[in-house]
Amino acid sequence: MKRFLIIIFFFSFFTGFSQTKLSGIVIDESGSPIAFANIVFPNSTEGTITNDNGRFYIESDNTYDSVTISFIGYESMDIQLDKKVNYNMEIVLNESMEQLKEVVVYTGKQSKKNNPAVDILKKIWAKKRENGVRKFKQYQYDKYEKIEFDLNTIDSALIKSKLFRGLEFMFENLDTSRVTGKTYLPMFLNETFSKVYGDNVIQEEKEDVLGNKSSGFEGHQAITAFVEDLYTDYDVYDNYLKFFDKSFTSPLSKTGVDTYNYVLSDSTYIDNKWCYNIIYYPRRKNELTFKGDFWVADTTFAIKKINLQVTKSANINWVKEIYIEQEFDVVNDSVFLLKRDYMLSDFSISKKEKSRGIYGKRTSVYDNYQFNTSRPEDFYKSVSDPYDPRVFSRDSTFWSNARLERLNDDEFGIFQLLDTLKTVPKFRTYYDIVSILGSGYVEIDKWNIDIGDIYSTFGFNDAEGTRIRAGARTYFGQNDTWRLEGYMAYGFTDKKFKHGFSAKFLLDRKSRLIVSGGHRRDIEQLGLSLTSTNDVLGRSIASSSLVTVGNNNRLTNIDLSTFNVEMEPLKNFRVRFGSSFRNLSSALPEDFNLDYVDPESPTGVSSEVKQFDINTTLIYTPGRRIIGYGVEPVNVNDDYSTLLLNYTKGIEGFLESDFDYERLQFSYRQPWQIGGFGRLTSSVELGKTFGEVPLSLLSVVPGNQTLFSLYNTFPNLDFYEFVTDTYATLHLEHNFNGRIFSRIPILRNWNLREIVGLRGAWGQLSDENRALSAPANIPLMAPEDQIYWEYSFGIGNIFKIFRIDFNFRGNYLDNPDARRFGVTGSFGFNF
Incomplete structure (x- = not known):
C-alpha cells in the first residue's frame, strides 16, 4: 500500500x-x-x-x-x-x-424468468469455452501494451495555485478523457512489446518480452511495482474479475442473474454479424459490481464488444472510476479473437464528482494471430529473460514497428515534459518529500545512498528506555547487483550502542545466485515467532513498550552473525544454505531469565547461550511475480502461496557452541479468493526439535502483547506463555469485503468490511527440556492437553483506513494473568 x-x-x-x-x-x-x-x-x-x-x-x-x-x-x-x-x-x-x-x-x-436477455446469457455460458484461442491446439500472437498515469481534473484554480507557481508550462497541452470528459496531464508512460505462445493440449503458455520502455519516473521502483500489480490479466468470461485485490462479479458470470439486471436493448449488424445489445446494471448497491452493456453475436454467442464500469457505490477505496472496454475481431463465422483491451482507473482521495485524482490507463492491442503450430514442451520451459538489458534499450525503429497502436501527441510529449521537470528544483523538492513518505528513506543521489528507515528512528522499552536509531543503505538503482545496509542505535537508559549490518551480492542473474552476510547486536522480542531470527537488520514492533499491553519485560540481548548462499534453480523455487552464530541472554534478568543447567559452570547454571547453527531452507512460491533483476527485487502481487521447509543443525563445540540438536520446520501459507465472498488467508506451521535445548532455543508459540493486529500471532497470549519443542499451529482469517454489511440499510453507506479469524496451537515440551531450562520466574507450559484456540471478529475500512479486532480466548483461562479478551487494530491504505 x-x-x-x-x-x-x-x-x-x-x-x-x-x-x-x-x-x-x-x-x-x-x-x-x-x-x-x-x-x-x-x-x-x-x-x-x-x-x-x-x-x-x-x-x-x-x-x-x-x-x-x-x-x-x-x-x-x-x-x-x-x-x-x-x-x-x-x-x-x-x-x-x-x-x-x-x-x-x-x-x-428485471425478471430472471422469461427474460430474453437472460436466455441469451445462458447461451453465452454454453459457448464460452469454444471462443477465442481455446478453439485451437496451439496459438501465438503479438501483444503491445502501454500503461499511462495522468493527473486529472485540471482547472484554472490548480494551474494558478502557489503549488505550481513557476511550473505553468506543464499545463500548456492538456487533453480530455473520452470516458469522463475531464482534462488530464500525462505524467508516466510504459510500453511493452512481446510475443505470446500457447498450447491448449499440454496447457502451457509463455510470453517473451522483446521490448520495454518507460518515460516519467521509471527509476522509482515503488511506482513501477505499483503499476505492475495494478493491471493484472483478466478474462471477461470468468465468473469473477479481480481488480485491486477485490473480486468483482462478471456480467457474463453464471451467478450474474442473481447480481445484475439484464435488458435486451437493441440488435444490429456489426462487421457483417448480427449482434444483440444487452444492458446490465446491479440489483443491489455497495456490492463489487459493474454496469454497462455488451454486444453478442447471434450464432456463436461470442462477445463482440463489452464495456464495464464499476458502480460508485461499490465497496472499494481510493478508486472513483474503473472503466473497461474490450473489442473482438471476427476471423470467420465461428472465431472471435481479442483485438483491443482498454482499462481506465480514476484514483482519488474522494469520490466526489469534482475531486482531483490520477488516471491509470492500460491499453493492450493484439495482432498477428497464428494457429496450430506445434512446438516441443521444452520450448515452453525455456522462458526468455525479461530483464535482459537489450529489452530496455530498443531503438526508435524497433518501437515504430512494435507499436500496434501509435502514441498520440500527448503521449509523445511525456518524454520531453519529464526531462524538463527533472531539472526544475521546485518539482524535485515535491518528488523528494513524497518519496521519503512512501519509502521511509531519504535519497542522497550524489553519494548513491539512502538514509533511513526514518520510521524506526524512535522507540522505547523497559531495557533501553528511550531509543534512537539511524541507518543507511547503498542505492544506485532498482537493479543493483549488490547492496550494503546498516544502522546504529542508542538506548538512554542502558547507555549502550547497538548496531546491525548486512551485505548482499548477486553473483549470477540467471540462477539468482546471491551471497549475503551480516552482524547484529541489539535487543529484541523473540517471543513473536516460532522460528529463530536470522535478520540482522529487522526490529519487530513488539520490542517497543509504547504499543504493548501488560509487562513487556521478556526481552533478549542478541549478538548474531550470519552467512547465506541462495539460488533459484527453477522459477519461484529458492534454495538457501546458511550458517549463524548467536549469543543470547536476557536483557532484564531480574524480570526474565534464560538460565539453564550447565554442569561445567562453577554455579551449575549459565545465563548466556552461545550457539552455532547451519540450516537449509527450501522456499516455493508458485505464482509470485517480481519486478527488477537486482539483488533485492520487489514483489508486485500478494496472491501467491508460500511453502517453506527448513532444516537446522546445531553443532556443539564449534566456536564454543553449547548445544547439539536438530530442528525440522514446515509452513504453508495460502490466500484464497472465494469468488464474491471475499478473501481467506490460511497458514499452517509444523515443527519439531530433536535433542535437548534451553528456553532461548525452544519454539515459543507467538504471543502478541502489542496493540496491533499481527497475522500469525495469538493476540490473547503473552510472550513466552507457551513454549514447545514440538508444535502445530493454524491461522484462518477471512475478509468478507463488506458482503454482509452491504445488506444492512444503516451500515450500507459506511462501506465497512467484516473480518473473522480463528487460530489454534498445539504443542509439547519434553521433561528433559523442562529440566534443562527451568527458569525461576516464568512457567514452562505447552498446549498439550488440549489445542489452544482463539477467535476474533473485526471491522475494517473504518474511515477507509482503520481496522479494529475484538479477540476472544477460547480456553486455558486459568493460566496466570490469562487475557480473556483483547482489542487490537491496524491502519493502512487499502483498496
Whole structure:
C-alpha cells in the first residue's frame, strides 16, 4: 500500500480532437437522478450509461446531430444536437404508461424468468469455452501494451495555485478523457512489446518480452511495482474479475442473474454479424459490481464488444472510476479473437464528482494471430529473460514497428515534459518529500545512498528506555547487483550502542545466485515467532513498550552473525544454505531469565547461550511475480502461496557452541479468493526439535502483547506463555469485503468490511527440556492437553483506513494473568 501512497501523493502535488461531446445529468419528473440510463447515438453502437448519480459523459470521433436517452420504465427521448460540444445538459425522462404483457411498467428490477436477455446469457455460458484461442491446439500472437498515469481534473484554480507557481508550462497541452470528459496531464508512460505462445493440449503458455520502455519516473521502483500489480490479466468470461485485490462479479458470470439486471436493448449488424445489445446494471448497491452493456453475436454467442464500469457505490477505496472496454475481431463465422483491451482507473482521495485524482490507463492491442503450430514442451520451459538489458534499450525503429497502436501527441510529449521537470528544483523538492513518505528513506543521489528507515528512528522499552536509531543503505538503482545496509542505535537508559549490518551480492542473474552476510547486536522480542531470527537488520514492533499491553519485560540481548548462499534453480523455487552464530541472554534478568543447567559452570547454571547453527531452507512460491533483476527485487502481487521447509543443525563445540540438536520446520501459507465472498488467508506451521535445548532455543508459540493486529500471532497470549519443542499451529482469517454489511440499510453507506479469524496451537515440551531450562520466574507450559484456540471478529475500512479486532480466548483461562479478551487494530491504505 506504500506504493499506492506514492502514486496518490506524488501526482497530487502535480482539448481533444473528438467531433461530438456530451455531458450532463438524467433525472425524472421529481428531479431525482436516474442511474444506469442508456445514452446512445442513433444508428450506431456508440453509447454509455449514467452513473449512480445520473451523470454521464460521452464523446465520439464521428459527428452526430442527435442522441437517444432511454431507461426501462420511462419514455425514450431523442434530443437534437445543434452543436458538436454540449456540456451540462439536464435531461428529464417521463415515466412510461405503456402496458406490456399485462404489466403496467417495468421497474428497475428485471425478471430472471422469461427474460430474453437472460436466455441469451445462458447461451453465452454454453459457448464460452469454444471462443477465442481455446478453439485451437496451439496459438501465438503479438501483444503491445502501454500503461499511462495522468493527473486529472485540471482547472484554472490548480494551474494558478502557489503549488505550481513557476511550473505553468506543464499545463500548456492538456487533453480530455473520452470516458469522463475531464482534462488530464500525462505524467508516466510504459510500453511493452512481446510475443505470446500457447498450447491448449499440454496447457502451457509463455510470453517473451522483446521490448520495454518507460518515460516519467521509471527509476522509482515503488511506482513501477505499483503499476505492475495494478493491471493484472483478466478474462471477461470468468465468473469473477479481480481488480485491486477485490473480486468483482462478471456480467457474463453464471451467478450474474442473481447480481445484475439484464435488458435486451437493441440488435444490429456489426462487421457483417448480427449482434444483440444487452444492458446490465446491479440489483443491489455497495456490492463489487459493474454496469454497462455488451454486444453478442447471434450464432456463436461470442462477445463482440463489452464495456464495464464499476458502480460508485461499490465497496472499494481510493478508486472513483474503473472503466473497461474490450473489442473482438471476427476471423470467420465461428472465431472471435481479442483485438483491443482498454482499462481506465480514476484514483482519488474522494469520490466526489469534482475531486482531483490520477488516471491509470492500460491499453493492450493484439495482432498477428497464428494457429496450430506445434512446438516441443521444452520450448515452453525455456522462458526468455525479461530483464535482459537489450529489452530496455530498443531503438526508435524497433518501437515504430512494435507499436500496434501509435502514441498520440500527448503521449509523445511525456518524454520531453519529464526531462524538463527533472531539472526544475521546485518539482524535485515535491518528488523528494513524497518519496521519503512512501519509502521511509531519504535519497542522497550524489553519494548513491539512502538514509533511513526514518520510521524506526524512535522507540522505547523497559531495557533501553528511550531509543534512537539511524541507518543507511547503498542505492544506485532498482537493479543493483549488490547492496550494503546498516544502522546504529542508542538506548538512554542502558547507555549502550547497538548496531546491525548486512551485505548482499548477486553473483549470477540467471540462477539468482546471491551471497549475503551480516552482524547484529541489539535487543529484541523473540517471543513473536516460532522460528529463530536470522535478520540482522529487522526490529519487530513488539520490542517497543509504547504499543504493548501488560509487562513487556521478556526481552533478549542478541549478538548474531550470519552467512547465506541462495539460488533459484527453477522459477519461484529458492534454495538457501546458511550458517549463524548467536549469543543470547536476557536483557532484564531480574524480570526474565534464560538460565539453564550447565554442569561445567562453577554455579551449575549459565545465563548466556552461545550457539552455532547451519540450516537449509527450501522456499516455493508458485505464482509470485517480481519486478527488477537486482539483488533485492520487489514483489508486485500478494496472491501467491508460500511453502517453506527448513532444516537446522546445531553443532556443539564449534566456536564454543553449547548445544547439539536438530530442528525440522514446515509452513504453508495460502490466500484464497472465494469468488464474491471475499478473501481467506490460511497458514499452517509444523515443527519439531530433536535433542535437548534451553528456553532461548525452544519454539515459543507467538504471543502478541502489542496493540496491533499481527497475522500469525495469538493476540490473547503473552510472550513466552507457551513454549514447545514440538508444535502445530493454524491461522484462518477471512475478509468478507463488506458482503454482509452491504445488506444492512444503516451500515450500507459506511462501506465497512467484516473480518473473522480463528487460530489454534498445539504443542509439547519434553521433561528433559523442562529440566534443562527451568527458569525461576516464568512457567514452562505447552498446549498439550488440549489445542489452544482463539477467535476474533473485526471491522475494517473504518474511515477507509482503520481496522479494529475484538479477540476472544477460547480456553486455558486459568493460566496466570490469562487475557480473556483483547482489542487490537491496524491502519493502512487499502483498496
